[in-house]
Amino acid sequence: MQLSKQKIMGYRNLWQRFHIDLPLLLGILMLTFAGLLILFSAANQNFHMVEKQLLRLALATVVMLVFAQVPPRIYYKYTPWIYTAGITMLLTVLAIGVISKGAQRWLNLGLFRFQPSEIMKIAVPMMIAYYFKDRHLPPKFAHIIAASALILLPTFLIAKQPDLGTSLIILTSGVCVLLLAGLNWRLLVGVITLCIASTPVVWHFMHDYQRQRVLTFLKPERDPLGTGYHIIQSKIAIGSGGIFGKGWLHGTQSHLNFLPAHATDFIFAVCGEEFGLIGGIVLLMIYLYIVARCLYISSQAQDTYTRLLAGSLSLTFFVSFFVNIGMVTGILPVVGLPLPLISYGGTSIVTLFATFGMLMAIHTHRNLHTT
């Protein structure tokens, strides 16, 4: 056993030295390449947009490599600080928003603007994993309550920005840690049941316009000129793609601008239209491959903190692309979430690469001689 590991170590020595996980990197590269292809078409063959995206990817890769170099114990050490700083920034953003009487997500740091909610995507699972590191698992009820508070505070702050998609992802990432830590199923089922049971009461106390909004959220077809228009057009794009698609650069829905947000949140519809069912399945398979590798990494992690963190990051990655594709194909309500690694846009890509960097760090900084 030890010997084989030594062997493996020798085999991967070059990559190991730079703390890079080759299988994960390959998956990311494949997805990125596919993403650029789709984006080029979605952007109406606008090289400028592709260049910008490439630039972002380059920056994100650097971030990933930097994150991969940091030993997990450092992450562990600074977790409470990162979390506290994140919460502070969220509060600041909210305060600025209140003062300027407008929605606010950005913090202008002079040189660049930056979204504190992106930090929380990593900081929340870190914090919850940190919290459970030295505690009994499966967690006791009191600990669950405390951890829930740690999750719900940033979730609430971000939802208030309002950024429903991100707050949902943060909630997911925290809950994933709880689940992986061994949260009692019965408790989870109980909470969900309670939520469902309370809806009629909440419904009763809502204003009519709020009800309308919820209904539209759940069934966008109710509003064919607003959100419903997006969904209808994206279903038309995907459906008209058929098995093999209309061919790269030949999608009419996107090129004639019928499909809104076709370079950002709804980019999967472009893939569906131009590459058809085959393209969609291939894309899903690449995603699954990445998730599988991440799950493998988390299962190989050596302590509770890294295990929970890696597991949560992997599951969150799955949830983010599942929710996006579910939304674009019309089986989930529309929340503003990008398709990871493919959608055009800045901060989320950097964050995502940072999590991949952390996963690589967790995998490559293992102490192979402990067992």
Next chain:
Amino acid sequence: MRKRLTLKNHQHEVSLFQRRIVLAAIGMIILTILLILRLFQLQIAEHKTYTTLSQQNRLEVVPIAPTRGLIYDRNGVLLAENIPVYSLDVVPARVKHLKQTIHRLQKIISISPRDIKSFTKLAKQHRHFTAIPLKIHLTDAEVAKFAVNEYRFPGIMVKAHLMRHYLQDDNLAHVLGYVGRINALELQHLDLGNYSATNFIGKTGIEKYYENQLHGKVGYEEVEVDATGRAIRTFGKVAPTPGNNLYLTIDSKLQQVAIKALGDHLGAVVVIQPNTGEVLALVSRPGFDPNQFVAGISAKAYKTLRNSPDQPLYNRAIAGQYPFASTVKPFIALQALATHQITPRSKIYDPGWYKLKTSTHTYHDWKRGGHGWVNLAKAIIVSCDTYFFALAHQMGIKQIDLSLQQFGFGQPTQIDLDNEATGLVPSPAWKLAAKGKSWFPGDTLNAGIGQGWMLATPLQLANATAMLANRGSGFQPHLLKSAQPQPEPQVNFPKTVWHTVIAAMYGVVVEPHGTGFRFGYHLPVKAAAKTGTGQVHSIQRRERYDESDIPLKLRDQSLIIAFAPLVDPQIAIAVVVEHSPHVAPVVARKIVKYYFAHKHLSITKNSPVIASAAKQSRCAYQNNISGLLRCARNDKFNKFASGSISHATK
């Protein structure tokens, strides 16, 4: 202690974690399969539906409006044309915040609340993704301004249209009518396919009557459009078929002369070519500018037009119903002669009044003191009422009605215009039905001088005059040049009958006592005429004829019917001038003078009807009329009249 605890739980923790990871993996696979199933559903099961939807999204069949046919007068003078204008069109489905967008637009281009109002009205009637005009008439500056800002307004575009333009302002408004925006009511009866690109439709006049010919056939273009409605590519095109150009029988110069002759007076003029039924001029004054209706008349301007006491929108020439007054006399005389009720030599003594044996009521002649001994010729020349009272009494209302009906009175002439009035030839049955009263002998007397309830439109008068001029053969009056002359039922009277009455009507023009001296003054041709002075109130609409006994507060109307020349007649005229006695003959004279001074320019000469008989009788009229008159003056008429007529026709 603590370390031990951790160590102790470690195995358990790891296995718990591993279990959860496996569960999560299973869950994720299930969810991914769910996604793939959804893709199957969309891309295989419902593929056809979505392909269709995608094609519908992308491909648009854009109708192309045909060019409306032009309208010319008989000499090829352009009367109605199409001029290019730019309109601001909005596709509501592609504009996100319509109200705000219009508000932003207003900062560049002035858009009146009225424009917005009519736009919202149209938007409700049309489908969401069709272009609806917001402002019809953009100036060049506005077009340029919008072009610069167009990128800010997706779903809004400047479109070039052809708009109707009438070149002769108000001169021909009542003939041509006008086009206007298609309204909801018209939309229900339209061929929606053929009119899918058309904004305007004929509302009145020739524009309405010949809408089918003028409109043409719609064309189509299949284009690929993007989400903002911009056409990217064209696939196929079917060019529209333009509408037919129409040539009218109207002589626009003559029309202008008639209008100028009428001046500021209210009234109507109709000039007909007797041997074809072609209407050379059809004037109703005051007129209005039809162009303001094309661009969309404002409610205020329309109200002003509608409520004007002069009623400029009302086509007096075909819908105005006036008492015949003395113009009825030649028609009654013809029937009386033909049925041998009288001979040209029959005479009566006119003391200035007439009395029925059964009644104490006195019927006065227009001339106090009377005309003395009067035969038919004199009765027509001086317009003797007493003679026609007596004649009417002798003939009875049935014969009078018959005499008028055979000349087309009391029924529409079927001219190619809508809203023609029928006029009224009253009968005992009519009176019973309309008034609930029985017919009195006095009513017959009134009918004999064209008063009472008797009504005719200027067009009917002109048409009947044309028949009279043709010695009984009528042609349906029409405005479209290409239409073949439609012979109407003829009136068959012996030649001598026509001769006698026409000779008398010539006397009206040339005799010193003739009532038509204002008409006959310095005429270049020999003409026949009969004047009339309507003693009833102003114009009467069809529905109001039963109010003919309202107080006579208004001044008299002046009427004249005339034709020229006596033989081979080329024009028949009817003029009605409201509230202005003695004006109509002057108007008619100006028309005749112009016509015969310029006839070589425009009017083709052919007279299939009476050419042969014409020459020999041409010189006879002069002799004949003096002979006829002498009968009356000398009251020894049996010596002259019969001889002269037989001499003339030989």
